Amino acid sequence: MYPSSSPTPRLFKANPIRGSSRKPFTRISCSSDSSPAKATTSSKNRRPAEENIREEAARRDHANPSNGHGLSAWYVPFGAQEDGEERYSLDEIVYRSQSGGLLDVRHDLSALKKFPGSYWRSLFDSRVGHTTWPYGSGVWSKKEWVLPEIDGEDIVSLFEGNSNLFWAERFGKDYLGMNDLWVKHCGISHTGSFKDLGMTVLVSQVNRLRRRLKRPIVGVGCASTGDTSAALSAYCAAARIPAIVFLPADRISVAQLVQPIANGATVLSLDTDFDGCMRLIREVTAEFPIYLANSLNSLRLEGQKTAAIEILQQFDWEVPDWVVVPGGNLGNIYAFYKGFEMCRDLGLVDRVPRLVCAQAANANPLYLYYKAGWTGFQPITASPTFASAIQIGDPVSIDRAVFAIRSTDGIVEEATEEELMDAMAQADRTGMFACPHTGVALAALIKLRDSGVIGPHDRTVVVSTAHGLKFTQAKVDYHSKEIVDMTCRYANPPVNVKADFGSVMDTLKKKLAGML
Numbered sequence: 268m269y270p271s272s273s274p275t276p277r278l279f280k281a282n283p284i285r286g287s288s289r290k291p292f293t294r295i296s297c298s299s300d301s302s303p304a305k306a307t308t309s310s311k312n313r314r315p316a317e318e319n320i321r322e323e324a325a326r327r328d329h330a331n332p333s334n335g336h337g338l339s340a341w342y343v344p345f346g347a348q349e350d351g352e353e354r355y356s357l358d359e360i361v362y363r364s365q366s367g368g369l370l371d372v373r374h375d376l377s378a379l380k381k382f383p384g385s386y387w388r389s390l391f392d393s394r395v396g397h398t399t400w401p402y403g404s405g406v407w408s409k410k411e412w413v414l415p416e417i418d419g420e421d422i423v424s425l426f427e428g429n430s431n432l433f434w435a436e437r438f439g440k441d442y443l444g445m446n447d448l449w450v451k452h453c454g455i456s457h458t459g460s461f462k463d464l465g466m467t468v469l470v471s472q473v474n475r476l477r478r479r480l481k482r483p484i485v486g487v488g489c490a491s492t493g494d495t496s497a498a499l500s501a502y503c504a505a506a507r508i509p510a511i512v513f514l515p516a517d518r519i520s521v522a523q524l525v526q527p528i529a530n531g532a533t534v535l536s537l538d539t540d541f542d543g544c545m546r547l548i549r550e551v552t553a554e555f556p557i558y559l560a561n562s563l564n565s566l567r568l569e570g571q572k573t574a575a576i577e578i579l580q581q582f583d584w585e586v587p588d589w590v591v592v593p594g595g596n597l598g599n600i601y602a603f604y605k606g607f608e609m610c611r612d613l614g615l616v617d618r619v620p621r622l623v624c625a626q627a628a629n630a631n632p633l634y635l636y637y638k639a640g641w642t643g644f645q646p647i648t649a650s651p652t653f654a655s656a657i658q659i660g661d662p663v664s665i666d667r668a669v670f671a672i673r674s675t676d677g678i679v680e681e682a683t684e685e686e687l688m689d690a691m692a693q694a695d696r697t698g699m700f701a702c703p704h705t706g707v708a709l710a711a712l713i714k715l716r717d718s719g720v721i722g723p724h725d726r727t728v729v730v731s732t733a734h735g736l737k738f739t740q741a742k743v744d745y746h747s748k749e750i751v752d753m754t755c756r757y758a759n760p761p762v763n764v765k766a767d768f769g770s771v772m773d774t775l776k777k778k779l780a781g782m783l
């Protein structure tokens with residue numbers, strides 16, 4: 268249930284599709300061994316016609332079996348000491364430590380450190396913009412830091428990542444007096460949210476477990492507020508793996524609901540909220556051989572952390588001052604921390620940015636904990652919010668988020684429904700089409716600018732986590748001014764005009780008066 272009582276107003280009409288034109292393209296090949304590659308557009312590097320790109324990569328890897336690096340990674344309890352004894356292979360199916368705590372994927376940093384930061388920068392840069400399997404993906408272009416040991420043949424990728432980081436010139440100037448504001452568009456992606464980044468990793472590992480190691484996994488399941496389920500369903504469909512999704516009935520957008528349905532997942536609509544769905548999926552996956560795909564599973568964060576590495580890469584390895592991330596189940600804020608910290612630790616950059624986690628005031632357990640000086644964490648029952656994908660009161664990654672904020676001298680901020688919807692509408696006025704969660708992050712930024720915490724020239728990145736097209740009903744409600752107790756200051760409803768020249772001219776003159 269959304270905090271409004273609007274019927275669907277007739278604001279927008281669909282356009283008929285007129286067919287598409289296919290443009291010829293140039294094949295680009297790119298070497299992918301351990302040396303930074305040289306790209307070429309020449310057709311002489313074409314693979315044999317009967318070979319596909321996955322087979323081509325396998326042939327290449329078999330010719331160079333060492334992978335050139337000798338890297339590995341494994342699970343440890345979250346926060347474990349370097350020399351701790353509890354560890355698990357990534358081929359084990361384990362989501363919790365012996366004491367019931369969270370796990371983390373730990374990389375063999377001493378092996379990674381055999382290569383200088385400049386080596387990793389060049390290697391990652393060399394893979395951008397190519398279609399070589401699997402490095403054409405923004406996630407797998409950093410494979411050595413993600414799942415170093417997985418075979419390219421087991422990877423399930425839709426060439427996710429490499430998302431746009433754009434300079435938000437007008438929003439920065441008009442609303443914030445900032446000249447170095449950027450938006451990382453993680454939602455302009457295969458399924459319309461940042462979840463693709465983690466899901467390619469998780470589903471690839473499941474593919475390896477099922478296909479190569481013959482583990483009896485019947486399917487992959489998640490609880491979801493709409494985006495995790497969409498990503499899971501798409502990647503499972505691509506890999507012919509059954510997906511099972513638990514959704515809180517009537518709490519996700521129609522666009523999000525239809526995604527797993529269209530991708531052939533088993534969709535259970537449950538009469539509870541996200542936290543209730545999460546409890547159920549954990550019980551079910553403990554009893555039944557369904558692999559758990561929520562970010563409780565630390566594999567997901569290995570993919571999500573590549574968005575942070577990408578930001579540094581897009582700034583030519585210069586570190587921004589601030590990165591603002593909307594938070595719900597709180598895996599992503601830690602994934603950003605981890606990506607930035609790995610780049611620092613491995614010498615690609617010399618510091619990490621300060622992180623801001625932005626929460627909806629209706630679903631703000633981390634904010635309350637932060638305000639209480641990190642004492643006495645209390646899960647809450649989250650209230651409905653237009654930022655429906657973060658309506659979460661008992662986040663599984665609370666400890667990870669606290670660690671990320673404290674380690675970066677970070678901040679937690681909140682946004683009311685009016686603040687987040689206004690910020691979303693303001694962003695749209697400057698040419699974006701933001702989702703309400705991005706509205707939460709933008710509203711937090713507005714507050715931190717108003718209070719002077721963030722300066723006018725601070726290089727700041729706002730992470731946009733989903734595509735606005737998934738949340739059109741929220742925008743329709745706003746622009747129809749049909750939301751109870753909300754002024755909708757930036758609403759721009761269509762004007763109904765009689766279809767004659769005089770009426771149209773009168774309306775335009777009134778509307779455009781003073782603009783010439």
Ligand SMILES: Cc1ncc(COP(=O)(O)O)c(C=O)c1O
Nearest residue numbers: 594595596597598599656732733
């Ligand atoms: C669109 C969107 N933004 C932000 C978030 C928050 O991410 P996290 O749960 O990792 O904190 C989610 C999911 O929770 C989401 O779907």
Ligand SMILES: N[C@@H](CCOP(=O)(O)O)C(=O)O
Nearest residue numbers: 491492493494495561562596
């Ligand atoms: N917003 C998420 C909530 C679940 O988060 P997860 O990262 O733990 O899967 C969703 O879209 O379901």
